[in-house]
Amino acid sequence: MNSVVCIAQVPDTEARIKIADGRRIDETGLKFIVSPYDEFALEAAIRVKEARGGDVAVVSFGPDRVQQALRECLARGATKALHIKGESGSADALGIAKTLAAAIKSVPHDLLFFGKQGVGTDNSLVGPMVAEILGYPQVNVVTHLEVGEGKITAHREIEGAEEILEASMPAVITAQKGLNEPRYASLKGIMAAKKIAIETKTLADLGLQESEILNQRVTVVALELPPEKSGGRKIDGGDAAAAAKKILEYIREEAKAL
Amino acid sequence: MARVVVFAEVKDGRLKKASREALTIGRKLAQTAGGDLVAFAVDRAAAEEAGRYGAKRLYVAPLTAYTTGPFTTALKQLVDQVKPSIILLAGTSNGRDLAPRIAARLNVGVASDVDRLEWTGGKLRARRPVYSGKAFATVEVSSTPAIATTRPNAFTAEEAGGGAAEVVQIAAPASDDKVKLIETKTPEAEELTIAEADIIVSGGRGLKEAANFSLIRDLAHAIGGAVGASRATVDAGWIDHQHQVGQTGRVVSPNLYIAAGVSGAIQHLAGMSSSKHIVAINKDPEAPIFRVADLGVVGDLFQIVPALTEAVKKAKAH
Numbered sequence: 001m002n003s004v005v006c007i008a009q010v011p012d013t014e015a016r017i018k019i020a021d022g023r024r025i026d027e028t029g030l031k032f033i034v035s036p037y038d039e040f041a042l043e044a045a046i047r048v049k050e051a052r053g054g055d056v057a058v059v060s061f062g063p064d065r066v067q068q069a070l071r072e073c074l075a076r077g078a079t080k081a082l083h084i085k086g087e088s089g090s091a092d093a094l095g096i097a098k099t100l101a102a103a104i105k106s107v108p109h110d111l112l113f114f115g116k117q118g119v120g121t122d123n124s125l126v127g128p129m130v131a132e133i134l135g136y137p138q139v140n141v142v143t144h145l146e147v148g149e150g151k152i153t154a155h156r157e158i159e160g161a162e163e164i165l166e167a168s169m170p171a172v173i174t175a176q177k178g179l180n181e182p183r184y185a186s187l188k189g190i191m192a193a194k195k196i197a198i199e200t201k202t203l204a205d206l207g208l209q210e211s212e213i214l215n216q217r218v219t220v221v222a223l224e225l226p227p228e229k230s231g232g233r234k235i236d237g238g239d240a241a242a243a244a245k246k247i248l249e250y251i252r253e254e255a256k257a258l
Numbered sequence: 259m260a261r262v263v264v265f266a267e268v269k270d271g272r273l274k275k276a277s278r279e280a281l282t283i284g285r286k287l288a289q290t291a292g293g294d295l296v297a298f299a300v301d302r303a304a305a306e307e308a309g310r311y312g313a314k315r316l317y318v319a320p321l322t323a324y325t326t327g328p329f330t331t332a333l334k335q336l337v338d339q340v341k342p343s344i345i346l347l348a349g350t351s352n353g354r355d356l357a358p359r360i361a362a363r364l365n366v367g368v369a370s371d372v373d374r375l376e377w378t379g380g381k382l383r384a385r386r387p388v389y390s391g392k393a394f395a396t397v398e399v400s401s402t403p404a405i406a407t408t409r410p411n412a413f414t415a416e417e418a419g420g421g422a423a424e425v426v427q428i429a430a431p432a433s434d435d436k437v438k439l440i441e442t443k444t445p446e447a448e449e450l451t452i453a454e455a456d457i458i459v460s461g462g463r464g465l466k467e468a469a470n471f472s473l474i475r476d477l478a479h480a481i482g483g484a485v486g487a488s489r490a491t492v493d494a495g496w497i498d499h500q501h502q503v504g505q506t507g508r509v510v511s512p513n514l515y516i517a518a519g520v521s522g523a524i525q526h527l528a529g530m531s532s533s534k535h536i537v538a539i540n541k542d543p544e545a546p547i548f549r550v551a552d553l554g555v556v557g558d559l560f561q562i563v564p565a566l567t568e569a570v571k572k573a574k575a576h
Contacts, residue, residue, distance in 0.1 A: 013525050015373065017392040025393070036506050061378050092367050093358065119505060123370045125358040128326075132362035137327055137436035140355045144463045145464055154438070158351040159451045161444040165325075166435045177492075177506055178499045217367030221383070222396040229531060229550045237539065237557020244565035247516075248573060250553045251481075255514040255535035257457055258481070258573055
């Protein structure tokens with residue numbers, strides 16, 4: 001059973017964000033990581049491979065630096081990697097989805113895994129868009145997954161509850177934190193990964209026009225840092241009852257919450 | 259002419275709060291753009307309420323529980339019929355599931371999780387938090403229609419005082435044999451979720467152990483809020499991930515956020531600093547959480563939180 005995992009490379013979640021030209025972030029000195037939710041997606045695919053055999057192909061659209069993210073996924077247990085070269089930062093979610101869908105068509109697959117969102121852009125759009133383009137069912141925000149014969153059973157997190165859904169394959173799954181405990185790369189895995197060549201393709205190789213993918217539909221016109229909060233009053237809470245009284249006053253009079 | 263379509267979600271016979279917020283901003287956009295506000299629902303019971311929020315018509319699809327395929331097909335039918343300029347969905351689980359699917363089917367763009375919206379120069383302009391609120395992007399959606407999902411609590415729900423929306427039936431979409439909803443599991447004691455709550459009480463590592471989350475739950479329960487948590491406590495297995503606020507959890511903007519024993523790691527601050535009123539209780543006067551708190555209390559949460567819970571209970575009893 002073959003899986004494809006689509007990977008986004010994103011700035012480290014601990015990183016402080018700086019703005020370059022009023023439109024995009026300053027990448028100078030920025031550390032990039034595999035988007036955290038994609039780690040759960042990758043782990044799920046590796047477990048399918050361990051149970052049922054087959055390949056785990058990781059696919060990423062982006063500039064040359066994404067090869068490092070693909071390499072990391074290979075070290076953890078992915079068996080193939082495909083890099084679609086391009087300025088993904090100028091593409092909207094649908095542009096990215098069209099690119100990934102075109103790339104995935106030539107990779108054998110029964111299941112497509114994504115993180116439930118790319119951390120940073122925080123769109124939560126690409127997985128379901130790929131599902132729509134390919135005509136596949138989707139289960140979003142998955143916290144539990146069982147893979148059967150030709151179908152999956154997945155638990156989807158919704159507000160204050162959980163849905164259990166059954167979907168036919170091929171299917172798109174977007175992973176939520178808690179789906180599994182992602183493994184670290186082993187030394188053996190890192191060595192083995194070095195022997196796997198990362199396949200590269202351009203948008204043209206996929207038969208796509210840049211004008212369909214880049215700077216379309218949704219464009220960033222400004223990127224700003226939030227106004228610096230100065231912090232408010234600070235009081236001593238040595239006397240718990242007095243502190244509670246002051247908090248209650250604040251809640252009632254300023255937040256008007258009671 | 260229908261300018262704006264809003265997906266109106268109904269729960270227990272009432273419009274969800276997040277949908278009322280979406281209808282309100284949708285009505286304002288329709289006024290600017292010149293055209294009607296209409297709503298899409300699967301329950302005709304929503305007609306009266308949707309009308310009060312300014313919807314002229316309520317398009318009702320003969321569907322029940324949400325599944326992606328039939329809802330996408332029904333919404334597509336409605337879009338083909340009314341040709342809107344804007345489609346809004348509240349950023350709920352179902353709104354977030356449906357928005358990308360309908361966008362790809364229509365070959366149009368989506369601005370996700372927006373906290374400001376305006377119609378300007380014939381285009382939809384939206385502000386959205388990115389990097390979990392460490393930055394704000396202003397985006398322009400140039401496709402027709404333009405789609406946006408609204409962040410719960412970012413827009414205020416205001417009625418416009420209209421009569422019931424006219425109900426228009428949409429044909430039944432073909433059933434989807436690719437996905438089947440087997441079961442919805444609701445926990446016995448239904449908890450408020452952090453995504454939509456007006457008040458959140460969050461606990462951090464300062465709680466020292468899982469059992470002490472009861473202090474947070476008691477206060478949340480007394481005040482009518484949801485329970486939030488820092489990443490450290492989720493990673494330690496003290497509480498479920500659904501409660502996590504921050505970059506790998508939920509970005510929230512409630513009216514009141516109370517943080518107890520949360521030091522304020524950068525990714526937690528990013529997830530909650532857009533809350534309207536912030537109270538922090540921490541024994542370390544240098545804790546970063548105090549930088550974003552409107553009211554900071556330096557002290558022992560094990561004393562102060564129970565005292566506050568009691569004070570809230572007393573205040574409510576009066």
